[in-house]
Amino acid sequence: MFHNLQELRHSASLANKVFIQRDYSEGTTCKFQTKFPSELESRIERTLFEDTVKTLNNYYAEAEKIGGQSYLEGCLACATAYLIFLCMETRYEKVLKKIAKYIQEQNEKIYAPRGLLITDPIERGMRVIEISIYEDRGSSGSSSGSSSVSGSTAR
Amino acid sequence: MPGFSSGGVGGGVGATTFLVGATTLFFCFTCPWLSEHLSSVIPIYNAVIFLFTLANFCMATFMDPGIFPRAEEDEDKEDDFRAPLYKTVEIKGIQVRMKWCSTCRFYRPPRCSHCSVCDNCVEDFDHHCPWVNNCIGRRNYRYFFLFLLSLTTHIMNVFGFGLVYVLHHQKELDTPGAAVTMGVMCVAGLFFVPVAGLTGFHIVLVARGRTTNEQVTGKFRGGVNPFTNGCLRNITHVLCSSQAPRYIGRWRGRQTVEVQPPFLRPALTEAQLEAKVLDNGIQNDRHSTRSKSSLDQMESQSADAEAPPPPKPELRYPGLPRADTEESSLLTEAPPTPSMYKYRPTYNSPGRNHTALTHPNKSSRQPSYRSEPSSLDGTTVVGGGVGVRRGGGERGEGPGGPGGTAGGVLGGMSGYSLTGRSYTSYPSSLVLSTGGSHSSSLRSAHTAHNPLATLHSEGTTDTSYKSLANQTPRNGSLSYDSLLTPSESPEFESAAHELSPQNTPLQGYTSPFLSAQIAQQREGQLLQGSATFSSPHKAYLRAVSPPLPSSAGPPETHYLLQHNQDFSSRPPRNPSSSSSSPGARSLEPPVSPSTSRPVLANHTTSKPGGGVKKVTGVGGTTYEISV
Numbered sequence: 126m127f128h129n130l131q132e133l134r135h136s137a138s139l140a141n142k143v144f145i146q147r148d149y150s151e152g153t154t155c156k157f158q159t160k161f162p163s164e165l166e167s168r169i170e171r172t173l174f175e176d177t178v179k180t181l182n183n184y185y186a187e188a189e190k191i192g193g194q195s196y197l198e199g200c201l202a203c204a205t206a207y208l209i210f211l212c213m214e215t216r217y218e219k220v221l222k223k224i225a226k227y228i229q230e231q232n233e234k235i236y237a238p239r240g241l242l243i244t245d246p247i248e249r250g251m252r253v254i255e256i257s258i259y260e261d262r263g264s265s266g267s268s269s270g271s272s273s274v275s276g277s278t279a280r
Numbered sequence: 281m282p283g284f285s286s287g288g289v290g291g292g293v294g295a296t297t298f299l300v301g302a303t304t305l306f307f308c309f310t311c312p313w314l315s316e317h318l319s320s321v322i323p324i325y326n327a328v329i330f331l332f333t334l335a336n337f338c339m340a341t342f343m344d345p346g347i348f349p350r351a352e353e354d355e356d357k358e359d360d361f362r363a364p365l366y367k368t369v370e371i372k373g374i375q376v377r378m379k380w381c382s383t384c385r386f387y388r389p390p391r392c393s394h395c396s397v398c399d400n401c402v403e404d405f406d407h408h409c410p411w412v413n414n415c416i417g418r419r420n421y422r423y424f425f426l427f428l429l430s431l432t433t434h435i436m437n438v439f440g441f442g443l444v445y446v447l448h449h450q451k452e453l454d455t456p457g458a459a460v461t462m463g464v465m466c467v468a469g470l471f472f473v474p475v476a477g478l479t480g481f482h483i484v485l486v487a488r489g490r491t492t493n494e495q496v497t498g499k500f501r502g503g504v505n506p507f508t509n510g511c512l513r514n515i516t517h518v519l520c521s522s523q524a525p526r527y528i529g530r531w532r533g534r535q536t537v538e539v540q541p542p543f544l545r546p547a548l549t550e551a552q553l554e555a556k557v558l559d560n561g562i563q564n565d566r567h568s569t570r571s572k573s574s575l576d577q578m579e580s581q582s583a584d585a586e587a588p589p590p591p592k593p594e595l596r597y598p599g600l601p602r603a604d605t606e607e608s609s610l611l612t613e614a615p616p617t618p619s620m621y622k623y624r625p626t627y628n629s630p631g632r633n634h635t636a637l638t639h640p641n642k643s644s645r646q647p648s649y650r651s652e653p654s655s656l657d658g659t660t661v662v663g664g665g666v667g668v669r670r671g672g673g674e675r676g677e678g679p680g681g682p683g684g685t686a687g688g689v690l691g692g693m694s695g696y697s698l699t700g701r702s703y704t705s706y707p708s709s710l711v712l713s714t715g716g717s718h719s720s721s722l723r724s725a726h727t728a729h730n731p732l733a734t735l736h737s738e739g740t741t742d743t744s745y746k747s748l749a750n751q752t753p754r755n756g757s758l759s760y761d762s763l764l765t766p767s768e769s770p771e772f773e774s775a776a777h778e779l780s781p782q783n784t785p786l787q788g789y790t791s792p793f794l795s796a797q798i799a800q801q802r803e804g805q806l807l808q809g810s811a812t813f814s815s816p817h818k819a820y821l822r823a824v825s826p827p828l829p830s831s832a833g834p835p836e837t838h839y840l841l842q843h844n845q846d847f848s849s850r851p852p853r854n855p856s857s858s859s860s861s862p863g864a865r866s867l868e869p870p871v872s873p874s875t876s877r878p879v880l881a882n883h884t885t886s887k888p889g890g891g892v893k894k895v896t897g898v899g900g901t902t903y904e905i906s907v
């Protein structure tokens with residue numbers, strides 16, 4: 126016996142995916158295009174989206190920065206015959222963790238309430254930011270519930 | 281250098297054995313005497329250098345070079361018909377091509393290349409090193425470089441201290457110690473020459489900010505390297521940057537965020553409200569927003585993203601049930617595509633048929649779509665349907681395989697086979713100029729948008745044909761994608777050799793000027809090549825190829841390439857690639873206006889048939905679409 130209550134609940138289903146491509150205008154440093162895709166026009170405010178992408182770009186720039194810390198890391202790694210990699214997390218990995226947390230937080234606060242989900246670009250080889258667009262399937266409870274009832278009564 | 285490195289898998293094991301074995305002997309026989317008579321620091325110093333060499337060797341061997349994970353199906357939205365083989369991107373003002381990788385299902389980022397030995401796309405691909413039996417890419421280039429440096433140092437140490445030993449034991453050369461030392465010295469001397477040579481080569485590469493791949497394929501010979509930041513910065517980038525992360529084998533945290541309707545929606549802008557008021561309903565509004573805004577996107581954007589075609593959710597996400605709500609119906613119905621857009625694939629069909637049947641003709645087929653057989657890692661062949669591309673990853677399919685079915689499939693598609701005749705040469709020229717934005721540019725042509733704007737969206741032609749790219753191996757130099765490894769599609773190269781007498785080796789990084797010339801050449805080459813197809817569509821092809829008055833030529837090409845500067849048409853040249861030296865990449869002149877004439881051929885070939893609609897496109901060309 127179906128529970129109409131369950132099926133009356135709204136559910137979302139994946140409708141489309143938008144892929145934000147990399148911006149290679151400054152070389153191979155990791156940077157994503159901040160251009161607002163048309164598919165999101167009716168789903169999220171432009172400024173929110175651009176803020177997200179710009180923040181991500183800043184994170185990646187920080188990760189790839191060549192400075193004192195990365196140099197010291199390299200020297201330490203050489204000195205220990207790279208055994209240090211077994212216990213220490215590299216700078217890049219640290220920033221990637223921060224990024225993952227940021228994306229999670231953005232999803233929870235901003236994107237999921239609008240029916241969108243951002244996938245961490247690292248899962249796509251840092252080539253694209255994948256944004257999944259969900260649609261409201263609407264409540265399908267009443268129709269299927271009644272049909273099941275009628276089906277069972279028919280038996 | 282390339283010949284040296286292509287030793288084979290056994291080379292790695294053999295070399296390692298030599299290295300470890302010789303060094304062990306050195307430590308056992310030579311070092312005790314050295315530490316006694318000279319200094320005890322010597323063995324320690326040698327040991328440190330040797331350990332450093334080993335550590336770098338291990339890192340270079342076992343570390344993931346920066347392999348890209350395969351793209352998921354959803355990422356590849358375009359039907360294979362419409363997807364160009366190349367996308368162009370501008371890096372610091374220089375046009376760079378990104379090639380579609382049919383195995384990995386994405387457009388390769390700049391400097392990425394697909395290694396056929398490892399069957400992976402590798403970021404910042406340098407080369408596949410048989411000595412370490414691993415690709416050298418972004419993540420492990422530093423270790424490889426340090427390995428070379430330390431190995432050179434180590435060999436010099438061993439040779440030098442061995443020499444000191446031998447010179448002090450000149451009277452006792454028959455003792456085991458001296459004999460072994462001499463043997464070790466011989467091995468060291470033997471390996472020193474190639475290793476030092478390779479080390480010097482890589483020092484130059486690092487200083488110039490190039491990869492082995494780019495150097496050997498002569499990418500920057502005539503042009504500027506967009507990836508260099510100056511000698512010092514290049515060196516620090518190699519040696520001092522943070523270890524790049526790996527993309528594969530990562531632990532994926534579970535997505536804990538749930539998406540639950542109802543969803544927030546942004547407030548509609550004024551323009552959207554107006555559109556809503558004027559339109560009949562939600563459906564139209566959505567459709568127009570999708571197509572027009574994607575057009576705008578193409579027009580304004582000069583980079584690589586393509587406007588996605590109207591999505592067909594029922595194909596993508598088969599789990600989506602067909603509920604009867606209004607919103608669901610929006611999703612389940614594919615929005616009607618403009619007929620021009622729909623019929624674009626037909627352009628390819630004559631070629632596809634032929635490619636299946638006549639192997640050598642592949643190379644001069646045009647324009648290169650992702651689905652082109654053998655142009656993509658020797659993978660799948662023709663086929664009419666969407667499903668064909670899914671088979672792209674398989675390498676087993678040869679050109680002759682599905683050839684029999686190709687004709688049937690194509691014939692079965694309503695309207696496809698008939699539409700080939702008159703309009704296709706026009707879209708080809710559009711495609712040449714606009715590359716990645718081709719689909720929307722055609723859409724814009726159909727809807728009489730300003731086509732010049734869409735043409736401008738791509739800086740240069742990028743529907744370069746794999747034939748051009750792969751012509752270079754004929755000279756003994758390697759194409760960008762097949763450096764030091766078996767070529768992705770060796771048969772393609774030979775095919776190119778047969779049919780394309782005059783084309784230039786293609787540089788990925790060219791000035792807009794050069795690419796304009798190449799666009800011209802490709803146009804001409806395409807139509808010359810297409811004339812040799814033997815097929816039912818021969819009549820069509822013949823109609824296309826006869827030359828038109830030359831006055832029509834330059835304005836047309838000028839129009840197509842109007843965003844490139846310094847365009848000038850020069851008399852055609854027929855250099856055979858074999859005559860040019862390996863790796864020579866001089867600027868080749870463009871083809872003459874005569875070869876661009878076929879662009880206008882569709883004027884002459886319009887033959888209205890039953891149920892054929894004539895559409896006027898850009899530049900006064902007309903084409904027919906069967907309805």
